Amino acid sequence: MVKIALAQINPTVGDFAGNARKILEYASRAQELGVALVVFPELAVCGYPPADLLEKAAFVERAGQVADEIAEWTIGAGRPAILCGTVMPRSADEGKQVKNVAVLLSGGKISFVQQKMLLPFYDVFDEQRYFEPAAEQTLTCVDGEPLAITICEDAWNDKGFWPRQMYTVDPVERLMEEWEKQPQELAGKPRIILNISASPYWQGKPQVRQKMLAALAKRHGAYVAMVNQVGGNDSLVFDGSSLGIGPDGEVKVRAASFAEDLVVFDTDGGGAKGESQNDAEAKDEVAEMWGALVLGTRDYVRKCGFSKALVGLSGGIDSALVAAIAVEALGAENVVGVGMPTEYSSLGSIDDARKLAKNLGIRFELLPIHDVFAQFQQVLKPLFAGTSFGLAEENLQPRIRGTLLMALSNKFGALVLTTGNKSEMSTGYCTLYGDMVGALAVIGDVMKLKVYALSRYVNRVKETIPWATIEKPPSAELRPEQLDTDSLPPYEVLDPILEAYVERYCSAEEIAEEQGVDVGLVRSVLKLVERSEYKRQQAAPVLKVTKKSFGMGRRFPIAVKVQV
Template sequence: MKIALAQINPTVGDFTGNTKKILEFANRAAEQKADLVVFPELSVCGYPPADFLEKKAFVARAEEALDEIAAWTSASNRPALLVGCVMAANGAIGKRVRNVAVLLKGGKRVFVQQKMLLPFYDVFDEQRYFEPATSQSLTSVGEQPIAITVCEDAWNDKNFWPRQLYSVDPVDTLMQQWQSQGIELAGHPRIIVNISASPFWQGKPLVRQKMLAAIAERHKAYVLMVNQVGGNDGLVFDGSSIMLSPTGEVIARGACFAEDLVVVDTDKPSRAVPVACDDTAEIWQAMVVGTRDYVRKCGFSKVLVGLSGGIDSALVAAIAVEALGAENVIGVGMPTEFSSLGSIEDARSLAKNLGIRFELLPIHDVFAQFQKVLEPLFKETAFGLAEENLQPRIRGTLLMALSNKFGALVLTTGNKSEMAVGYCTLYGDMVGALAVIGDVYKTRVYALSRYVNRQREIIPRNTLEKPPSAELRPGQLDTDSLPPYEVLDPILEAYVERYLSAEQIAQEQNVDVTLVRSVQKLVEQSEYKRQQAAPVLKVTQKSFGTGRRFPIAVKVQV
């Protein structure tokens, strides 16, 4: 049996565009004589549709698109299609919609498998919208039986995970049906198909592969998973669709972070060469794809980046160029009296190396005018945080003016370390449409910057080597306010992502517990800033945003 894994990049709500893309891939698969073409979860409407699922018109349009796609299969020489879609739930009680995999053949919906396990953790809130399946069944394509699962339905293997999140394992249920029906006696191989919209985080493609390999080995089945690719808001999907043999061996693999069509014959599977990609390269690709899709799916083509001469803005500019092309990136330097000549030259050199337009807008006079207006109220007070924060807020205002005038989105340049402890200015350097590196710790920023320079110097050496500074007062360094990032970042990772206590972190990392508590306090006090921040591109297991929800008004005692 020839099965095609159609790894596509849908856009939420673009029924016309998604349908066109599905049929384009279906035609390509038909040319390769595929018997079945498999598309990702909710590929007809795009994932995640969120509260659009509450709109009856949205659900109705999805089903109309589904019928348009089904009509393509009416010709006798065309393959069956397995697509992910939302459908109305017609029960008298429960939620109004279902997350389904629909098998299309002969111009009709011939089988519907409803998703049973609805994740409600991290960035997922599917229990908010969908009615879970109460049962699942095998189906067949031609003479070949297949077991169909939808994303999370394959993520509850008790032999793989130390703790199950659900009381039922749909894969187990389907394989029990397979065995009870005696299908093996008919000479058919076991085939498990999983359609997914599985968001990326660092290391997840390997975890996903190991999990699916365990299922393949345990059930002695071919396991095929097709995953969505591309960015939707802060989520990035890596694709990495895969087919494994009954021994858990990878025999086919889709591209990472790119659309792909992989056609595999289960009768003559050929071993694929594994795609080797280290953590840094993986995160780089995720941020490039996430930036490109966010900008383009929002209807824009150009971006603005405030270039300070520092490493964070340099990395964001490099990502933007890779994502959108140098002609679509504008760098803006906005120095004050506290900006060093070296930083201005570093920003100019970066722009030259990237081949982007660079504009210099000194803000000395604007800053002085603000101080003059405020002088009657600020008199007899020392220069401090208010004056420091005025500078990034002036810059944010200028960037947004340029955005309005030229129709370019502003990319923020704050990293995860800064967002965690509040070392960023609300309505200042936090102004913008997308926090490109908001899920990247400062130490990882340096690693990614060295990755950018792996073939030639793009980010100036001085930017990489000089001590980090916001340059908002004379001689300022980040270490005036924060521990060195080599100390800070592991503490943040343990507290923000793994929820360890101060005592656990102090013991694990051999640091003073008082220091850990002071960092924790900064994290909790800064929640109000993060909840007003631009969407963050998720590249770790726990990013700021919808996947990490804490109140603002708290008094933390743990």
């Protein structure tokens, strides 16, 4: 039997010194708990995903140096072994020159290396671009106990769980076959499968991951421990939610979601010990998404070297939700709301923006843009002569606002958070170089109906987002009496169509049949989606919280003729 600490940490890509300090800090805390082994996430030494940094020899060399430095800590009585992820160079004439590995550090050195075998190449993953897959897997031992070590995707190809396997080989199955070949040496020893992961979050994924690992444990009669990275890196949010599961498929220990944590998995059945926040209560999907958005925003701003954020407050629900997320992530003292009304902005919206800022405790500045808008129109008047007020004039307003927000950003060193939602980004109901201006699209993967659900969640204890903001019909307020439904179907109709097309790639006919709507209406929506690709590819990074978000996980050409 063996006591294993699961160290769920939040590394930063490229911050070797900071990541090493964090690893040693958690290893020291784990030592106090009397464990034999402390396990860290995939690529914990360099951070995940490092992308094209892996093509820099100095980056890979530094990863090796840091792994050696961490190994030195394991010298001395009572020091647990460390298992963590890093990268190593390959000295081969063919294939990729880098490998994704789990290194076992003990006695002051790297005592064992397990190379990742399955390299994902779908959605946001592109590991086949960088890494050479392992040719074989090998068992190892810690404190006399045999261990089967896997890296993230290596545990995601169980034929007993997935209806269709993505790979022709199952690394876990191979390791268990190795176990069967050594019956005498391993007699009476519990089967222990360790998985170090950098598994990005999407809504519902923690539940899928738990079911998959439970099925793996039951199939092989093994204890399964998965340590997942936590934190935000660019568009990706990692939820943590590390697990220790018994051979019966029951969860014995669970780390927190969306927070660093340290828990102990004792294979003698002792369960959790130590410092766990023990996030055993399953969150509902809205609370879970809220946690992901807050963590992703906090880490994006801070890991980019900033501390403050600017939000353009229109009095509408989208900007209100983004401001609430920013305050939760960064603190009210680090968020500034800016109202920029024109003659088309209702007094109610301005009042709602002020009330929101007061409720959140943030600084609020009002910069009316009537005069600037009038000057723009005056300059353009000779060229616009003979035309009526239309989309060009409407879009001038958000573009003026975007210019002012970026000026404030430059002057005061605060990042602008864009406020567009996924429904708008899908259909192009957003202004390039206007409301799309900014460093991070906080709710760019959140459909409008979910924006309402999240806003009600914010108000679960008290009114933070004014109820008037939540209850009024949505409007861009760029012309008199404008409503979103002037240009789009009601969101109750629109969002399910978009979800089916954008996230599940359903056809117009499939959507019409599935949802009982007119196929002509569906096609008109899909044409908006296809026409707006050029906008999305110029948008700020989007925090990924669904299975298919805009960005690196959804790749489509701009210049293309698509039949919908």
